[in-house]
Amino acid sequence: MTSRIRRIITVLLLATGTATSLLAAEAPVVPRMTAPIAVDQKTARSLLVTPVVPEYPLVAKINYIQGKVFLQVLVSRAGTVRSAHVVKGDPILATSALKAIRQWRYRPFLTASGPTEFQSDVQVKFSLQGRKLKAVPPNPGQFLSRQVRLPEVLEKPVVTRPALPVRLRVLVNEEGRVVDAELISGQPSTFAEACQIVDRWKFRPARWGNIAIPWYVEVNVPGGASFLSSVGPEADGR
Secondary structure (H helix, E strand, C coil), X not given: CCHHHHHHHHHHHHHHCCHHHHHHHCCCCCCCCCCCEECCHHHHHHHEEECCCCCCCHHHHHCCCCEEEEEEEEECCCCEEEEEEEEECCHXXXXXXXXXXXXXXXXXXXXXXXXXXXEEXXXXXXXXXXXXXXXXXXXXXXXXXXXXXXXXXXECCCECCCCCCEEEEEEECCCCCEEEEEEEECCHHHHHHHHXXXXXXXXXXXXXXXXXXXXXXXXXXXXXXXXXXXXXXXXXXX
């Protein structure tokens, strides 16, 4: 449509009060952002095209640690895993599961409006099938936990605290990095900010003897003004 013809049509339509509707019809359509859709596990599995198998950690094998890790995943419109969170599971197995699942790829979840983000539950099973398990202690997880030296906070860089204090349970991997977090107490609105803060903290990882291993630990993120970096153990085990 040429500019001259457009002007003529606009003048004619203004007389009838319909110019607005015509011009609006030619305006570009802006896609509306929607919340991710909850998808059941069966449907999510049918979309999975690249399932990276988690490695069975040697420390877990030696200590007869097995069982399921329960997670929640958020998948982008392109099929990549945007985030993964451990709901329940042994810390050593959970860290391995997280590392693998964050590499998973899905086919896009299609709706009437096109590809859409979705969230779903995932279960990863670690089993010691084929091994002689007669010598397994009654509660191998508890037996191992009594031998573990918990993670410790070594350094907190200068940051701005959230407005209110927050308590988190974080999963610290064998390199001393936080790979997952869960809100224990505090305002949910400050959770994301608190996660960004502890992600910058330096931890001494948990140890089983001389071996660094992943483990859970609870930490406090105080609310208020900025604070200087500090050194020393300031974490509580669970």
